[in-house]
Amino acid sequence: MDANDALKLESQFCFAVYSAAHAVMRAYRPLLEALGLTYPQYLVMLVLWEADGQTVGGIAERLMLESSTLTPLLKRLEAMGFAERRRNPENERQLIVSLTAAGWALQEKAMAIPPGILACSGRTAPELTNLREALVEVRDSFAAARAESRRIGEVGEG
Amino acid sequence: MDANDALKLESQFCFAVYSAAHAVMRAYRPLLEALGLTYPQYLVMLVLWEADGQTVGGIAERLMLESSTLTPLLKRLEAMGFAERRRNPENERQLIVSLTAAGWALQEKAMAIPPGILACSGRTAPELTNLREALVEVRDSFAAARAESRRIGEVGEG
DNA sequence: CGATAATATATCGTGTGCGATTTAATATGT
DNA sequence: ACATATTAAATCGCACACGATATATTATCG
Numbered sequence: 001m002d003a004n005d006a007l008k009l010e011s012q013f014c015f016a017v018y019s020a021a022h023a024v025m026r027a028y029r030p031l032l033e034a035l036g037l038t039y040p041q042y043l044v045m046l047v048l049w050e051a052d053g054q055t056v057g058g059i060a061e062r063l064m065l066e067s068s069t070l071t072p073l074l075k076r077l078e079a080m081g082f083a084e085r086r087r088n089p090e091n092e093r094q095l096i097v098s099l100t101a102a103g104w105a106l107q108e109k110a111m112a113i114p115p116g117i118l119a120c121s122g123r124t125a126p127e128l129t130n131l132r133e134a135l136v137e138v139r140d141s142f143a144a145a146r147a148e149s150r151r152i153g154e155v156g157e158g
Numbered sequence: 159m160d161a162n163d164a165l166k167l168e169s170q171f172c173f174a175v176y177s178a179a180h181a182v183m184r185a186y187r188p189l190l191e192a193l194g195l196t197y198p199q200y201l202v203m204l205v206l207w208e209a210d211g212q213t214v215g216g217i218a219e220r221l222m223l224e225s226s227t228l229t230p231l232l233k234r235l236e237a238m239g240f241a242e243r244r245r246n247p248e249n250e251r252q253l254i255v256s257l258t259a260a261g262w263a264l265q266e267k268a269m270a271i272p273p274g275i276l277a278c279s280g281r282t283a284p285e286l287t288n289l290r291e292a293l294v295e296v297r298d299s300f301a302a303a304r305a306e307s308r309r310i311g312e313v314g315e316g
Numbered sequence: 317c318g319a320t321a322a323t324a325t326a327t328c329g330t331g332t333g334c335g336a337t338t339t340a341a342t343a344t345g346t
Numbered sequence: 347a348c349a350t351a352t353t354a355a356a357t358c359g360c361a362c363a364c365g366a367t368a369t370a371t372t373a374t375c376g
Contacts, residue, residue, distance in 0.1 A: 006272035007265070009204045009220065013286040013293075014182045014275060018197070019222050020297035021179035022363080024172045027300045029364085030307070039176070040332060046167045056355060062167065064177045067355050069333050076331080093341045093354040107165070114164035117172060122299030128171040131292050135171075138289065139178035141280030142185045149188070180333080187334085198362065214325060225325055227363050234361085251324040251371045322373070333362080343352065 017135075027120045031113050035106055036080065040065075040073055042110070048083065048099050049107050055094045064143070082106060175293075185278045189271050193264055194238065198223075198231055200268070206241065206257050207265050213252045222301070240264060 005011050028039045037045065040063075047062050048054065054062075060070050074097055077083040082103035088094040121128060163169050186197045195203065198221075205220050206212065212220075218228050232255055235241040240261035246252040279286060 007204055007207060007268060009201065009208065011287075012204075012272070013279070013290040014186070015201060015204075016290040016293045016297065017175065017179050017182050018201070020293050020300075021175050022222060023297045023300040023304075024175050026304055026364085028172070038331065043167070043173060043176070046165055046170075046173075049165060050167065057353090064180060065332095066334060068335080068357075071356055073332075091342075091354085095355065110165060114170070120300050120303040121171070121296055122303065123296060128296075129169075131289075131296065132171040132174040134289050135174045135178050135293070138279055138281055138286070139174065139181045142178075142181040142278050145278040145280065146181075146184055184334085196361065215323090223362095224364060226327075226365080229326055231362075249324085249372070253325065318376095320373100320375080323371080325369085325371100327368070328366085330365095331363085334360090336358085338357070339355085341353080341355105344350080346347100346349090 024117075027117060028113070031116050034112075035109050037106075040069075041077060042113075044070070044073065044077060044097075045082065045099075045103065045106060045110070048097065048103065049110075053096055053098045055088065055096060057094070059097065077103075182275075185275060186271070189274050192270075193267050195264075198227075199235055200271075202228070202231065202235060202255075203240065203257075203261065203264060203268070206255065206261065207268075211254050211256045213246065213254060215252070217255065235261075 009015055025039045028042070032039060032042055035042070043063055044059060047059050056067055056070055056074065059065075059074075060067055063070075074083060074085060074095075077097075078085050081100055084098045084100055085095050086098070088096050118125060118128070123131075167173055183197045186200070190197060190200055193200070201221055202217060205217050214225055214228055214232065217223075217232075218225055221228075232241065232243060232253075235255075236243050239258055242256045242258055243253050244256070246254050276283060276286070281289075
């Protein structure tokens with residue numbers, strides 16, 4: 001990579017990730033319309049279908065999102081009747097998010113989504129698996145670099 | 159991939175892309191603070207540094223974004239003094255976006271960003287190039303599938 | 317030439333996302 | 347026990363991001 005080309009859009013790994021994320025979310029939109037969910041809402045449902053009754057912090061860690069993102073999103077899921085939010089009696093700081101019957105019923109419909117997405121990708125499942133594993137490694141490097149720089153105190157409250 | 163596992167978060171390619179995009183943007187934030195730009199604003203600057211004086215539509219196509227996203231963003235770049243917006247005299251429907259002297263001056267500072275990002279990635283440049291190329295191919299498959307389904311008229315104004 | 321279609325951008329409403337801060341509850345240290 | 351620190355969510359302000367629609371301009375067709 002020539003230093004002169006480093007600022008070229010097409011040479012940038014990060015733009016590839018950024019634009020791929022948008023392309024993927026646009027592919028989900030028509031499929032998720034049948035469930036009445038947005039993509040981030042669908043991700044929360046995936047997390048809850050795997051393990052119901054998690055705290056906001058647990059969901060946030062799993063999805064790598066902040067409470068400031070999840071709080072309004074979870075309120076919408078509750079308003080739609082797919083989830084319930086109640087304080088943990090053991091620890092009143094925590095909020096336990098649980099699926100309703102309607103939330104569980106949605107899982108059936110969601111079964112149709114992964115095959116639809118696979119079709120849009122134009123790739124085989126093993127190809128996507130390989131790419132996913134490589135991507136997760138780089139993602140975790142970025143996350144670790146950020147955590148380290150925050151630990152050192154380059155940013156933050158000090 | 160077992161059908162039972164298709165709805166598992168960790169098995170999903172799309173969540174890897176989604177979460178990687180967030181991790182990447184979080185890595186840019188401290189670096190871009192020195193320039194006073196957000197990541198999407200930085201992308202627009204990259205496009206204009208490569209070719210100044212593009213239309214909104216041209217920038218949108220390059221970044222795969224909608225005019226409804228770019229219009230307010232470009233107004234902010236103009237308000238910050240990095241870009242100018244003027245109608246094309248040849249075609250008054252079009253808006254030409256041009257860099258100011260301050261916008262060009264920013265390119266110098268931006269030179270420090272790609273090396274900083276490379277360091278956060280924990281990968282070599284060739285490794286990122288390989289991953290980028292694979293990712294762009296999948297992204298374009300998703301985009302093509304969407305364009306095709308819209309052409310057929312599965313969605314849209316019909 | 318004039319009605320109609322197509323094009324380019326802007327506007328509006330909704331839903332993420334995040335950093336910074338606030339509020340409330342629990343843990344810790346003396 | 348009680349002041350202090352830590353933790354967990356929520357709130358606030360700002361900036362994307364998109365679909366749907368509106369507006370203005372240009373192109374097209376009869």
